Amino acid sequence: MPQYANPYVATKDADLLSEAFARTEDARDPLSKLRVEFVIPTKGDLRNKRYGPLEKNTRGAGHVSPNDDNEESIYLCGNSLGLQPRRTREYVNRYLDTWASKGVFGHFKPLDGGHPPWLDLDDALKEQTAKIVGALPSEVVVMETLTANLHLLMSSFYKPTSERYKIIIEGKAFPSDHYAAQSQLAHHNIPSSALITITPPSDDSPYLTTEHILSVISQHNASTALVLLPGIQFYSGQFFDIELITRHCHSLGIIVGWDLAHAVGNVPVKLHDWNVDFAAWCNYKYMNGGPGVIGGLFVHDNHGKVEKAQVVGNAEHNNHTQLHYRPRLSGWWGSDKSSRFRMENEFVPIPGASGFQLSNPSALDMTSVMASLDVFSLTSMEALRARSLRLTAYLEQRLLRYDNKTPPYKIITPANPFERGAQISVLLNPGLLDHVLHYIEKHGVVVDERKPDVLRVAPTPLYNSFWDVHRFIVIFQEGCRRAIARQGNASGKTPNGAA
Numbered sequence: 001m002p003q004y005a006n007p008y009v010a011t012k013d014a015d016l017l018s019e020a021f022a023r024t025e026d027a028r029d030p031l032s033k034l035r036v037e038f039v040i041p042t043k044g045d046l047r048n049k050r051y052g053p054l055e056k057n058t059r060g061a062g063h064v065s066p067n068d069d070n071e072e073s074i075y076l077c078g079n080s081l082g083l084q085p086r087r088t089r090e091y092v093n094r095y096l097d098t099w100a101s102k103g104v105f106g107h108f109k110p111l112d113g114g115h116p117p118w119l120d121l122d123d124a125l126k127e128q129t130a131k132i133v134g135a136l137p138s139e140v141v142v143m144e145t146l147t148a149n150l151h152l153l154m155s156s157f158y159k160p161t162s163e164r165y166k167i168i169i170e171g172k173a174f175p176s177d178h179y180a181a182q183s184q185l186a187h188h189n190i191p192s193s194a195l196i197t198i199t200p201p202s203d204d205s206p207y208l209t210t211e212h213i214l215s216v217i218s219q220h221n222a223s224t225a226l227v228l229l230p231g232i233q234f235y236s237g238q239f240f241d242i243e244l245i246t247r248h249c250h251s252l253g254i255i256v257g258w259d260l261a262h263a264v265g266n267v268p269v270k271l272h273d274w275n276v277d278f279a280a281w282c283n284y285k286y287m288n289g290g291p292g293v294i295g296g297l298f299v300h301d302n303h304g305k306v307e308k309a310q311v312v313g314n315a316e317h318n319n320h321t322q323l324h325y326r327p328r329l330s331g332w333w334g335s336d337k338s339s340r341f342r343m344e345n346e347f348v349p350i351p352g353a354s355g356f357q358l359s360n361p362s363a364l365d366m367t368s369v370m371a372s373l374d375v376f377s378l379t380s381m382e383a384l385r386a387r388s389l390r391l392t393a394y395l396e397q398r399l400l401r402y403d404n405k406t407p408p409y410k411i412i413t414p415a416n417p418f419e420r421g422a423q424i425s426v427l428l429n430p431g432l433l434d435h436v437l438h439y440i441e442k443h444g445v446v447v448d449e450r451k452p453d454v455l456r457v458a459p460t461p462l463y464n465s466f467w468d469v470h471r472f473i474v475i476f477q478e479g480c481r482r483a484i485a486r487q488g489n490a491s492g493k494t495p496n497g498a499a
C-alpha cells in the first residue's frame, strides 16, 4: 500500500491545538457542507431521559450542565450507528402516506412525486450502492442482514470436499462472523478444528501484517476451501489489503469473501476490479440507514451468471432448455420478476446478486437506505476519502500531543492511513477507561468502548467536523487527567508516580 504523510505533523502546537485551527480546516473543506444533511443530537438531547429531542420548555431542568444543553453533541460513533440523515424522515413519511393511501397498490403503481413502487425498490438502489462498493449494479443487492447474508453466501460459496474443507478467519473476528463460520463447518459435519484463525504474532498488538495473513493462507492452502475476512477490522480499525489478499487466495484456488461492515461508506473499495468473490455488509454504520436496517451483498459477475443450455431429448423427455447457475439457497424474490407472480414453482434466478434474494424486502428499510444513498450521491467515495484522510490524520496528531508528555494511552490502529479508515482505536492505560468514559459522556461525547481498555473514535467524513475532533480532544484529555489524578489519590501517590 502507498504511504501517506500526516499533513499535521509539522504544525506547531500553538496552531494545531487551537479551536481556530479546527474552524479554519472546516471552512476550507467544501465537503463540510454535508453536515447539515444530518440530525446531530444536542448534548441536551442525549441527556434527556425521555425519547426524542429535548423539548424547549424542559431544557435545563434537572440536567448536569444546563448551559450546554443546546450545543451539538460530539458524536464520533458512526462506526457503530450512523446518525440520521434529515431526509430520512421525509422519505419514511412518504412511504407511510403511500401505504396509508394506496395499500397493496404501493407495490405496483408508479406514483407522481412518490418513490418507485415497492416491487422495484431493489433495482432502484443498485446503481448508488454499486458506486459505493466499486461494483457493477448487477453485482449488488440490498437484502436481509449481514450475518444472514454471510450464511447465504457461504451456503453457495463454501463447498467443502475431502481435500479442501477449512475456513480461515482472523483471530479477533467479530463474534457473529466467528459463529457463522463455525456453524457452517458444523452444518457440513466438519470438525471445528477446521476453523483456522489468523492471530497476530504478538499479544500486545492486534495488527496483522499482510505478509502474515498471506503466509497463514499459504500454509493451509491445500486444505482450505474459504477465506472470510473483514475489510476493516472492527476492533483495531485495520484496513486489510483486499486486492492483494484476494489475488493471493485465487492463485491458490481458494474462494474469498469479505465482511465489509466497517468498510462500506467509509473507504473506497473496488470489489469488481479486485475480483472479490463475494462480500456482505450492513447499512447502519457509515451508511446511516438506521439501527438494524436491511444489509447488502456483492456477488462477482463471474459467479452470478445464469446460462441456458439446450438438452437433447430422449424417449422420456423432449428437447428442453436447462438453466446453469451457481447453486444457492433460494426464495421467490430471487426469481425472474416477469414470471415471479405466475406461481409456477420454477426457479429462474435473476442474473447477478439479485438472484440471491429470498424474501420481499421491507419497503420501510429500503426507503431508509434510499435516503442514506441519496446523501452519498451528493459526493463520491473518493472525495469523502480525501476528507477522511485529513480528518483522521488531525485526530491522530491531536491524540499524540498530550501536555508535552507521554499520553496515558496508545493508538492501536495502524499509523499508515492507507491501512485504516475513519476509526482510531485508543488503548488506555489500565484502570482509566471507566472514569474517562464517564467524564466524556457527561460532556456530550459519544464514542464506543471495548472493555477492558479500548475506546474507538470514528470521525465520520460525511458529518463530523474538525471542530468535533477539537472538542473531543479537549474533553477526552481532561478526562484522562482527572482519571489519573483519581488513581493517584486512591493509591496515595502523585500523578507522576512519586509516593
Ligand SMILES: Cc1ncc(COP(=O)(O)O)c(C=O)c1O
Pocket (backbone or CB within 6 Å): 145, 146, 147, 148, 174, 176, 177, 230, 234, 259, 261, 262, 282
Ligand atoms: C464486523 C461485523 N460483522 C458482523 C456484524 C453483525 O451484524 P448483523 O447483526 O447486522 O448481522 C457486525 C455488527 O456490528 C460487525 O461489526
